[in-house]
Each structure stands twice: as structure tokens, then as C-alpha cells.
Amino acid sequence: MTMKKIFFTIIISGFLTVNVFSAGSSSSSGETNYDKAVSHINLAKKYEMNGKTEKANKKYEKALKLLVKSNMEKPNKANTLNYLGFTTRKLGDFSKGEKYYLQGLAIEPNHKGINEYLGELYVATNRIDLAKERLKVLENCDCEEYTDLKEVIEGKKKSKY
Numbered sequence: 001m002t003m004k005k006i007f008f009t010i011i012i013s014g015f016l017t018v019n020v021f022s023a024g025s026s027s028s029s030g031e032t033n034y035d036k037a038v039s040h041i042n043l044a045k046k047y048e049m050n051g052k053t054e055k056a057n058k059k060y061e062k063a064l065k066l067l068v069k070s071n072m073e074k075p076n077k078a079n080t081l082n083y084l085g086f087t088t089r090k091l092g093d094f095s096k097g098e099k100y101y102l103q104g105l106a107i108e109p110n111h112k113g114i115n116e117y118l119g120e121l122y123v124a125t126n127r128i129d130l131a132k133e134r135l136k137v138l139e140n141c142d143c144e145e146y147t148d149l150k151e152v153i154e155g156k157k158k159s160k161y
Contacts, residue, residue: 034080037066041083060087078108086117094125110137116145120159123152
């Protein structure tokens with residue numbers, strides 16, 4: 001094989017590798033379905049804070065679809081399960097949201113986000129004793145999740161999400 005043919009073969013195989021690589025779950029920029037979902041959730045939160053509930057719900061729905069895909073690609077990631085719980089809860093399905101949160105806690109029992117959001121779900125569904133259990137888990141974390149959940153339980157503040 002001549003040097004030209006070897007060089008040409010290397011260049012062509014490089015292009016093919018790039019095309020095959022970008023066809024996976026990540027975009028060519030490397031952004032995963034999880035990353036895209038988090039972006040949608042952050043936008044939804046902004047819409048929600050500005051009273052644009054319909055736009056927020058559309059973003060939550062898009063995020064949910066991406067999170068389901070992400071969970072199929074890489075199952076049993078606590079952060080993914082946290083956001084699956086969060087988006088389903090925000091869309092009004094408390095039962096499914098609770099299931100996702102509990103799956104996440106089975107993997108990572110001290111996950112701050114899951115404990116806070118599950119506690120908020122329990123407050124919203126009038127199960128204050130269970131919310132206090134989540135607060136107890138967060139008790140020594142010296143984190144905003146503890147303070148936020150405590151204030152929600154005490155009725156000093158409404159859940160911001």
C-alpha cells in the first residue's frame with residue numbers, strides 16, 4: 001500500500017468513526033439526554049416563577065421524555081431518578097414521582113435533592129410524619145435542602161418547586 005492510500009484510509013476511517021460516535025445518546029457537542037433534561041427543568045422553573053405555568057409544563061414534559069431515555073441508557077442513577085420524580089410530581093403524578101424518589105433513595109439514601117423533594121411531596125399529600133423523616137435524614141448536612149424542607153413542613157414557606 002502506498003503512503004497516499006494509507007493516509008486516505010486513515011482519513012476516511014476517522015470520518016466514519018466521528019459519524020458513528022455522534023449517532024449515540026449524546027449530541028455531537030457531548031450533551032447527554034440527562035443534560036438536555038436538566039436544561040429544560042431549569043427553564044421550566046424560571047417559567048413557573050414568572051407565572052407561566054403552561055410553558056413550564058411543556059418544558060417539564062420534554063424533560064421527562066429525555067429523562068426516561070437517559071434512565072434506559074444508564075439505569076439506576078440517583079440524580080436521574082431524582083429528576084424523574086421531580087418532573088412527574090410537577091406534572092401532577094405524585095404516585096409515580098414517589099416511586100422514582102424511592103428508587104433513588106434505594107441507591108443513594110442520603111441524596112439531598114431526593115430527600116428534600118420527597119419531603120415536599122409528602123407535605124403536598126398531607127403525610128407530614130413522612131416529610132419529617134426526610135428532614136431527619138438531612139439534619140446534619142448543613143445544606144439549603146434541610147432549611148427549605150424544614151420551612152415547608154413548618155408552613156413558613158411554600159415549596160419553591
